[in-house]
Amino acid sequence: MRKILVVGAGKSTSYLIDYFLEKATQENLHLTIGDIDPYTIASEIKNHEACTVIQLDIFQDQERKKVIEENDIVVSMLPARMHMKVAEDCISFEKHLVTASYISEEIKTLDQQAKEKGLVFMNEIGLDPGIDHMSAMQVIDRIREKGGRMILFESFTGGLVAPESDNNLWNYKFTWNPRNVVLAGQGGAAKFLQEGTYKYIPYHKLFRRTEFFEIEGYGRFEGYANRNSLNYREVYGLQDILTLYRGTMRRVGFSKAWNMFVELGATDDSYTIENSEGMTYRKFINSFLPYSPTDSVELKLRHYLKIEQDDIRWEKLLELNLFDAKKSIPLKNGTPAQILQFILEDSWSLSDDDKDMIVMYHKFGYELNGKQFQIDANTIVKGNSKTHTAMAKTVGLPVAIATLAILNKKITTPGVQIPIQKEVYEPILNELKEYGVVFKEYDVPYLGYNPESVYDT
């Protein structure tokens, strides 16, 4: 019997838990789920013969150490900042560890010890980071193996609403942590490389510098830059690359409309609004507009943001009830970002029968025998239900597959790592195909950032 401990049973764990329980008999597994609030876990999970659900406060050292010691491998689905205590215990009791979070400087300090003890500490093995690393490295390694030299890498991911549930003007609903959506792009300029030139975009211009994509059968999307794309040079071994850009995908038009909130200052999370409790949506918006004793909030906003009468952005604001003088905000001393989130959740929450959708789009440019080539690869994953979302599938399944692969000694290289080695990504990507996570590849002309070259061919 191999014993798996999952700590933290939040939204993203539905597929992860199903995976282990479905394979429990065949693979001889026992699953323990530890959560601070285990009462909400579905009864079919709690009553499963291969599963034990316990209440676990990871800040209680004794409990935590005991349960980690009893298991063979630990999957931490806790918020990223809580991993470290779990990781230290995994070192003490010699257990493997799997997380979907960005590798932290703290976790990195355990690398030497993990190696000495032969332990695999696998991180960044969810969707983004996770599937993006694996699917990108698979293509990059293939290009290198045939002697190609990488000159361009772009990668975009988006958590969106599925077409059949896409029924608002923004073509967007919250399918994941709304707070991250409201704060997206804040905390520093976006940095990337285009044709060998370093480029920097300040937050207030980020949503006005988008790129566009077409995905067969799904239409058009747009992407805006993520914070620091340059980090990926080292990670992917792309030191000499000319273009390096990572971004977030939305439906076309989202960014231009979202930029209205950025322009107003309504996404700011650095200060609190005076007297926010009971403030109407209308008053909230007015607090970002110049005072006038005569002009309406509507006209002031149109003028300030230069919104013409036939601009669809206007309808998008109306759809959010932004000028409503009755709807009010219950938050005490809310920041603009918190209040905006509240207003958006009023409109953008998933209904019970809504489905979500994950989109990922990579571009790989390379040189081979003096010629330039490009491969575009993309995948679309749709959710099945409100609990079995595409997000839960794409975050949870790679974690689950990696966990079993480690137990089965298919992944053996020890140390604190991310899934960029063939040993790791090949079996996982293969198995993900069975679950519908399939990348389609297209050979396209290499245009780089030179649209003129279209006419040269």
Next chain:
Amino acid sequence: MRKILVVGAGKSTSYLIDYFLEKATQENLHLTIGDIDPYTIASEIKNHEACTVIQLDIFQDQERKKVIEENDIVVSMLPARMHMKVAEDCISFEKHLVTASYISEEIKTLDQQAKEKGLVFMNEIGLDPGIDHMSAMQVIDRIREKGGRMILFESFTGGLVAPESDNNLWNYKFTWNPRNVVLAGQGGAAKFLQEGTYKYIPYHKLFRRTEFFEIEGYGRFEGYANRNSLNYREVYGLQDILTLYRGTMRRVGFSKAWNMFVELGATDDSYTIENSEGMTYRKFINSFLPYSPTDSVELKLRHYLKIEQDDIRWEKLLELNLFDAKKSIPLKNGTPAQILQFILEDSWSLSDDDKDMIVMYHKFGYELNGKQFQIDANTIVKGNSKTHTAMAKTVGLPVAIATLAILNKKITTPGVQIPIQKEVYEPILNELKEYGVVFKEYDVPYLGYNPESVYDT
């Protein structure tokens, strides 16, 4: 003999030192100047019979304590963060202390001890903060004494170039710390009150929400909001005020042009530009613009910032040699703000015969016997030379006058304070008049923020 110690003999101390030396015989003063680098102090000061110049590293505890113990009052013109050690010694050795810096939370903790020992710790007694507090409180107290109720207070200060030296398109040169000019407005939204409504302006809109002023004989100015105007409610006792706004003054058109740098992201101080050393001005600007293999930096910038061909902002950029492909930046790993500062100093430094100018403008709105009134007050102070600037005069003289008034027991109320009490501001404002710091007052109709009311009268 009364002994004054001045620590820190930077740019702003010329008038301060002259004041003490001119009054040395009459007032029986001895001045000691302590500076980390005393070699640059003019010989007429060093050789003055009433003056001793010493080298002083304020981080050397023994030296610092010794010289503070030997004097009767300490004037700290050090950078604000260095005051605390001096202040603690002033408590130990029972010496008065005068600074032109914003009162810090640290300094506030000494209030009780200062009071117990009968020591005056006067802060914020330069120009801004300083003359602004005193000149505002004088009018506010007068309005209150006749039974008026304050409904509006606005206050603007600017350090500018004098009209006779105003010979560039920006109508601006650096007359003070250039770094503060480049970073102005960063670090949080501007917050203020207009007609009872809280208003918030994000940094990227700050320079597009200006107000205008006319000063007799000097033409038009504009003002943009300073960070948190709401702080002044408590300080000035304006808890019920409807409009409260503090700002910075520039010549009309500066803010609109400066906003180009904000839009580009060129004022960002939070990250460093890759390979900044040796980068041309042109490349620096290009790093904020979209990549194009065909379009010039000029066209990309015009398009990005929507600058039409007859827009004066374009000439302003050309005047700064911003598109120069030869001029290069010597800074290693400079932030955008540091690099922009370097480029601006290339154009905006004062020449040897340039003079500076200080502008301050207050508006006071009040209600009396059911009617609304407004007083506008302003002052213009021009510099005499490159060393005897208006900035040095308006920062240094209030400090000097306060110091002597404390020695002469005209200011006696002990404790950590700012100059908002009549005992303090009356004698200082009176004496400042002798040096040409004179406020002109105008009774104007109270318009508040209701421009329509112009037509009602």
